[in-house]
Amino acid sequence: MPVPDPKTFTRILKTAQENDYAIASINVTNSNTINAALAAFVETKTDGIIQVSTGGGEHASGPAKDMALGAIAMAEYVHRIAADLPIYVALTTDHCVQDKVDKFLRPLIAESKRRVDRGQEPLFNGHMFDGSELPLGKNMEISKELLASMAPLGMLLEVEAGVVGGEEDGIDNTHAAAEKLYTTPEDMVFVYESLKDIGPFTFAATFGNVHGVYKPGNVKLEPKILRDGQAAVVAKYGPEAKLDLVFHGGSGTPIEEIHETLHYGIIKMNVDTDCQYHFTRAIVDHMMKNYDGVLRIDGEMGDKKTYDPRSYMKKAEASMKSRVIQAATELKSLGKSLFS
Numbered sequence: 001m002p003v004p005d006p007k008t009f010t011r012i013l014k015t016a017q018e019n020d021y022a023i024a025s026i027n028v029t030n031s032n033t034i035n036a037a038l039a040a041f042v043e044t045k046t047d048g049i050i051q052v053s054t055g056g057g058e059h060a061s062g063p064a065k066d067m068a069l070g071a072i073a074m075a076e077y078v079h080r081i082a083a084d085l086p087i088y089v090a091l092t093t094d095h096c097v098q099d100k101v102d103k104f105l106r107p108l109i110a111e112s113k114r115r116v117d118r119g120q121e122p123l124f125n126g127h128m129f130d131g132s133e134l135p136l137g138k139n140m141e142i143s144k145e146l147l148a149s150m151a152p153l154g155m156l157l158e159v160e161a162g163v164v165g166g167e168e169d170g171i172d173n174t175h176a177a178a179e180k181l182y183t184t185p186e187d188m189v190f191v192y193e194s195l196k197d198i199g200p201f202t203f204a205a206t207f208g209n210v211h212g213v214y215k216p217g218n219v220k221l222e223p224k225i226l227r228d229g230q231a232a233v234v235a236k237y238g239p240e241a242k243l244d245l246v247f248h249g250g251s252g253t254p255i256e257e258i259h260e261t262l263h264y265g266i267i268k269m270n271v272d273t274d275c276q277y278h279f280t281r282a283i284v285d286h287m288m289k290n291y292d293g294v295l296r297i298d299g300e301m302g303d304k305k306t307y308d309p310r311s312y313m314k315k316a317e318a319s320m321k322s323r324v325i326q327a328a329t330e331l332k333s334l335g336k337s338l339f340s
């Protein structure tokens, strides 16, 4: 059962934390992007995470236009397709802001509860609540309530404090105030104190990271923010309190900075933008090289072999797969699957 059960998922994250590596978490929007991520994990014997955003869920739901339904359908797809693969692939969801909780997180949690009540494992291993636009107190109030409903089902909650800059999936923080891009040590202690007694959680603390990809020099990462925040938490609560941190906006980050964050407790890094680019890049290449085949020009009939979507989707999957392998390599999780 390669979607890990709650205990196995905890072990995957704990092993990453103890050995200074991180799990690549890949955003998906359809079966092609799911298969690209799975192919990368299988080919390299690497455990990974597949995640669905609210926009990705809605996209996948087609005419139903139901973000939760689309996320459920993709998660079911992963459970079925990955069932006999020789790696673990966990399932989570990405940024859900406050006004989408009722449309997205609650129906997803309810779906996992139905399964657990029937004696099965939860559909997802965890969910993210993004309350970063709220005052931290309110953010943690909602986070506590969500985690309290998830923890008994074996799911963990990813929270965010501070703001990830840039734009992704309709959340535009391009003009966020500079100081909001950096989580303070006090905030990190507060998040730990708010959630520690309720259930397992991961924390997207921000250290200048942005969604999207920017030309070199435009992003000022401060990984030492994470080091200082961890130090504050550990000073007060001991080494066992070290936080499991999540790196958002992983696309386009220099490798030295990724490696530095691994020492400070990053155990999951989200990669979306670069995977989108690699997927599309291969399709563009196919279309340009096969211009006369994919189009019916001047009374010609084109070439079915080149406009069959399988022909270019296969290339798109292979191209995205290579970017996922690059992410796992940079995160030092390549080949470290705990599946045996």
Ligand SMILES: [Zn+2]
Binding pocket: 095, 164, 168, 211, 248, 249, 270
């Ligand atoms: Zn993010």
